[in-house]
Amino acid sequence: MQLTAKVDPADYIIAPDPEGAGLTRTVEGVDHDGTPATAAVVEERPLTIFLNGQEIVTAMTIGDYPEYLALGFLRNQGMLADTETVERVDYDADLDTVIVRTDGQTRYEEKLKKKTRTSGCAVGTVFGDMMEGLEAVELPEASVRTSHLYTLASTINRTPSLYLAAGAIHGTVLCRGDRPLVYMEDVGRHNAVDKIAGWMFSEGVAAGDKTLYTTGRLTSEMVIKTALMGIPVLASRSGFTAWGVEIARQVNLTLIGRLKGKRFLCLSGADRVHRDADPGAVPEESARHRRKGERA
Structure with a gap:
């Protein structure tokens, strides 16, 4: 099991672009000794999402992949049903708006009445009846190999990203087996997940054989979104909330947290974890990545 080879962003379908224009800027300050210092900090900007003629949120x-973010947000909130056809998605960079246009009316008026705020960072928006959609979720009995978990964590942690360059950001990665496919980042972990959902919807990508990896906490909303996307395995380098664990067990989702180096904790679906790798052969996480992780 090779865990030290150099990571090539070209191996991803979509990889982070830490050098992308407008994603970060350099800010001057002083350090703990009073010495002048500079830091790369992540930019954030508003993006208003419309569904047909209605402003939603x-x-x-950070401003990248606005079309995927809009599509994924609307899909994950249940505002775009499987029976609805998206005719086009229009992004206006000058107005910071995305308009998703469908071929007919949707149920968004009712959804807007039930909108609430959650503990999620950045937008953190959830609708009161998202839980109702879980009743119809039937996740496949997907197994996960520990060799795949270790390879994914190592590869993702060494991939050039805004997370490593500046911190203060969350990453979410769609994976299959031991290969990371699409790596999205944003100031809110929910935004990053929505970008993944939007890409999957736009490209018609199947979910049943995928794993979702996130740098963020495994909260109830993260679990709900993953389940509604049809992804049977959710892993994170961070920890859990009790409700997140409860919902994961309810929908038969394999939930793995605190994945750092050779260590992890599975609180849902432990019988589907196959230990095919010796933890003693897995190197500890680098100090450099631990420091970046503490800043995020």
Whole structure:
């Protein structure tokens, strides 16, 4: 099991672009000794999402992949049903708006009445009846190999990203087996997940054989979104909330947290974890990545 080879962003379908224009800027300050210092800090800007002629929400985002963010947000909130056809998605960079246009009316008026705020960072928006959609969720009995978990964590942690360059950001990665496919980042972990959902919807990508990896906490909303996307495995380098664990067990989702180096904790679906790798052969996480992780 090779865990030290150099990571090539070209191996991803979509990889982070830490050098992308407008994603960060350099800010001057002083350090703990009073010495002048500079730091790369992540930019954030508002993005207003419209569904047909209705304004839905304004999200704070880093600004990349706005079309995927809009599509994924609407899908994950249940505002775009499987029976609805998206005719086009229009992004206006000058107005910071995305308009998703469908071929007919949707149920968004009713959804807007049930909108609430959650503990999620950045937009963190959830609708009161998202839980109702879980009743119809039937996740496949997907197994996960520990060799795949270790390889994914190592590869993702060494991939050039805004997370490593500046911190203060969350990453979410769609994976299959031991290969990371699409790596999205944003100031809110929910935004990053929505970008993944939007890409999957736009490209018609199947979910049943995928794993979702996140740098953020495994909260109830993260679990709900993953389940509604049809992804049977959710892993994170961070920890859990009790409700997140409860919902994961309810929908038969394999939930793995605190994945750092050779260590992890599975609180849902432990019988589907196959230990095919010796933890003693897995190197500890680098100090450099631990420091970046503490800043995020």
